[in-house]
Amino acid sequence: MKARTRLLPLGAALILLPTLLSGNAQAADVLLSQGKPTLVSSVETADYGGPLAVDGKTATRWASAYSADPQWIRVDLGGPSDVRRVKLNWEAAYATAYKLEVSNDGSTWSSVKSVTNGNGGTDDLTGLSARGRYLRLVATKRATTYGYSLWEMQVYGTSDSSGDTQAPTAPTNLKAGAVTSSTVDLTWAASTDNVGVTAYEVLRNGQVVGTSETTSYTDTGLTASTAYTYTVRAKDGAGNTSAASTQIQATTQAGGGGSSFVLAAAGDIADQCTASSSSCIHPKTAALVGQINPAAVITMGDNQYDDAHIEDFTKYFDKTWGKYKNIMRPIPGNHETYDHTPLGAYKQYFGKIATPNGKTYYSWEMGNWHFVAIDSTEFSPGLAANAVSDEQLNWIKQDLAKNTKPCVATYYHHPRFSSGDHGDNPKMVELWETLVQNKVDLVLNGHDHHYERFHPQNADGGKDVNGPVQIIGGTGGKTAYPPGSPHTATAKLLETYGVLKLNMTENGFSTQLIGLDGKSEDNSPTYTCH
Numbered sequence: 001m002k003a004r005t006r007l008l009p010l011g012a013a014l015i016l017l018p019t020l021l022s023g024n025a026q027a028a029d030v031l032l033s034q035g036k037p038t039l040v041s042s043v044e045t046a047d048y049g050g051p052l053a054v055d056g057k058t059a060t061r062w063a064s065a066y067s068a069d070p071q072w073i074r075v076d077l078g079g080p081s082d083v084r085r086v087k088l089n090w091e092a093a094y095a096t097a098y099k100l101e102v103s104n105d106g107s108t109w110s111s112v113k114s115v116t117n118g119n120g121g122t123d124d125l126t127g128l129s130a131r132g133r134y135l136r137l138v139a140t141k142r143a144t145t146y147g148y149s150l151w152e153m154q155v156y157g158t159s160d161s162s163g164d165t166q167a168p169t170a171p172t173n174l175k176a177g178a179v180t181s182s183t184v185d186l187t188w189a190a191s192t193d194n195v196g197v198t199a200y201e202v203l204r205n206g207q208v209v210g211t212s213e214t215t216s217y218t219d220t221g222l223t224a225s226t227a228y229t230y231t232v233r234a235k236d237g238a239g240n241t242s243a244a245s246t247q248i249q250a251t252t253q254a255g256g257g258g259s260s261f262v263l264a265a266a267g268d269i270a271d272q273c274t275a276s277s278s279s280c281i282h283p284k285t286a287a288l289v290g291q292i293n294p295a296a297v298i299t300m301g302d303n304q305y306d307d308a309h310i311e312d313f314t315k316y317f318d319k320t321w322g323k324y325k326n327i328m329r330p331i332p333g334n335h336e337t338y339d340h341t342p343l344g345a346y347k348q349y350f351g352k353i354a355t356p357n358g359k360t361y362y363s364w365e366m367g368n369w370h371f372v373a374i375d376s377t378e379f380s381p382g383l384a385a386n387a388v389s390d391e392q393l394n395w396i397k398q399d400l401a402k403n404t405k406p407c408v409a410t411y412y413h414h415p416r417f418s419s420g421d422h423g424d425n426p427k428m429v430e431l432w433e434t435l436v437q438n439k440v441d442l443v444l445n446g447h448d449h450h451y452e453r454f455h456p457q458n459a460d461g462g463k464d465v466n467g468p469v470q471i472i473g474g475t476g477g478k479t480a481y482p483p484g485s486p487h488t489a490t491a492k493l494l495e496t497y498g499v500l501k502l503n504m505t506e507n508g509f510s511t512q513l514i515g516l517d518g519k520s521e522d523n524s525p526t527y528t529c530h
Contacts, residue, residue: 029084033135033155037076037198037237042068042314044147046323053150061091064139064147065314071148074136075155078238079165080104083112083130085156087122088137091149094120097141102132109136118143168193168234170243171200171215176250180503181224182260184250187216187518191234191242201233203244213287214518218501220262220293227251259367259506264292264324266476266499267300267333267413267446270317281497281516282477286320288499288514296366297324298502300446301333301376301413303346305478308336310345318349321476329364330354331373333413333446361392363399368506368529370405372396372440374412379427393431400438406507407529410435411444415472417461419493420448421481424461433459436467439530442509444500446474449481451494451513453524463489469527471511473500492522 038050040062048063050073064071077083086100096119100112112130115123120143135155139148168191177185191197202210202217205228210217222228228251231244266285273280289297302308304317318325330353336346347355356362360375378392400408414425416432435443436459452472458464474481475498486493494513498521501512507529513522 029156029158031154032077032081032083032157032159033075033153036078036239038062039074039076040064041071041073042147042319043322044149046325048149049323053153056152058089058151061149061151063091063093063149065318066147066310067142067145068147068311068314069142070138070140072136072138073150073153074106074134075153076106076134076237077155077159078133080131080133080160081157082160083132083135083155083157084126084128086113086125086128086135086137087152087154087156088125089122089151089153090118090120091151092120093142093144093146093149094118095139095141095148096143098137098139100125100128100130101136101138102130103134103136104132106134165238165240166194167240168197168236168242171232171234171245174230174232174245174248176230176248179250179252180260180505181253182220182222183262183503184219184222184228184230184252185216186219186230186232188232188245190215193234193236193240195236195238197234198237199235201235201241203231203233204228206231210293212291214291216291216518218262218291218293220295222252224252225254261295261367261504262292263296263298263502263504264289264294264499265298265300265411265444265502266473267444268302268449268474268478269299269321269476270304270312271478272305272312272316274316274319280477282316283320284516285476285497285499286323288516288518289321289324291518292499292501292514294501295327297321297328298371298411298444299328299330299476300411300444300473301331302335302446302474302478303330303333305335307338308345309339310348313345313349325350325353328353329371329373331412332360332375332377334377337377359392359395361395365405367504368405369407369409369504370403372399372408372410374410374431376412376414376428376431379414379431393434396431397434397438400434400440407504407509408438408440409442409444409509410440413445414447415445415470416443417454417457417470417487417489418445418448418472419452419486419490420450420472420474420483422448439466440468441527441529442502443468443470445470445472446476448472448483449474449478450483451475451492451496451498451522452483452486452490453492453511453522454487454489455491456527457489461487461489466530469524471500473513475499475513491524494521496521
């Protein structure tokens, strides 16, 4: 039997015709999120940042802080977009409850979908109907005792061509400042953008070597007596990149021998505040560390305030200075002892970084320098028995006696001499005498929340070129203290915030205090190691 052909009524055929001629009336969904800028509530460590969840790789991941709710990750899609599908590839630390939200401005959010029965693995959320520039995943209930961890977050839909496509202007007035055998300081004039510049890329010999959120950068690890060319490009939040600045050339000094390097240092760092508050300082000093681009970061105690619980470390310190944890060489201050278990959260957060030999004091080396990290709370009243401080002091003496490096630096929280709120500390007398006797070159401290650089001093605190240079750098972010009258050996005394930049050479050093504006507030002479 023949099949009969069913004819459509004329009206229906006319309605269908435009669809047949145009194909699919709705543009095909595309992957919008890959490689786009992210913002996260926290990271477990600097190795698990937000960009790793949108890099297109299933072997890298974002991981939030340990054991804390809620946590979130936000992706900037670059402009107004229709979101119709979100695919989440969870690691073992997944969310059993979470929600998706969209926003046009990154501050006012609308709900897209809520999930209350998540079981990990891959969640492929389709049939969504939302519109905005930003998409945020807010995780509210953990499946494990850890945080939240995503191998990949993929957002599909279509992008509005009316989004931000305008690139910033090219940076101008690029200049090379201080140049050593292994470093070049760069500064430039700010770019402008219709929305806002978020970062600058620094190119050496045509290759990107770093980024900066300010208009300055220190390039490190260079070869002596070598010419380098530099340009800088500006980027905005939508990923638009400017043209490169005018190229300049800088030639490193002779004689570095590859043993020169730059360090960043500060103490008294993370208050209980975040970058959402303009008065919060530690996010700003953390940006200075990025500007300095150090080979290692030294902290001089009181890394986290007030009682230094693990939730404080993960909520505050980790979001700013924590991004440098993999190159950090910390020591504790008295506030780390105020945790429920004294030093418990400090040890949990930093792990072997802070206790490489099982103790809260240790030594390490870089180039021609030997560094001794000291736990001065053990020398302070009420925190430990004398036997403990004697044990550490004996270890310090043995460590210094075995040292074969020509230059030596030590750092600990409580300064021997200070023109600040706490004043001179008699509990540090024997330690200071030990450092003087062993010809230590540089001593870094915190505790008092001001900046103070001393001339080299002897055991009694008098000016003596054969003694150590002591610097108090309790300027990392906690509320500044006004200093009193300067000591007779004080070279510079400031009530300010900032980060110490330490220029370490094969046989000496010089120091700068970098203020919140990215400019140097104090420059030391160049000292030769004893």
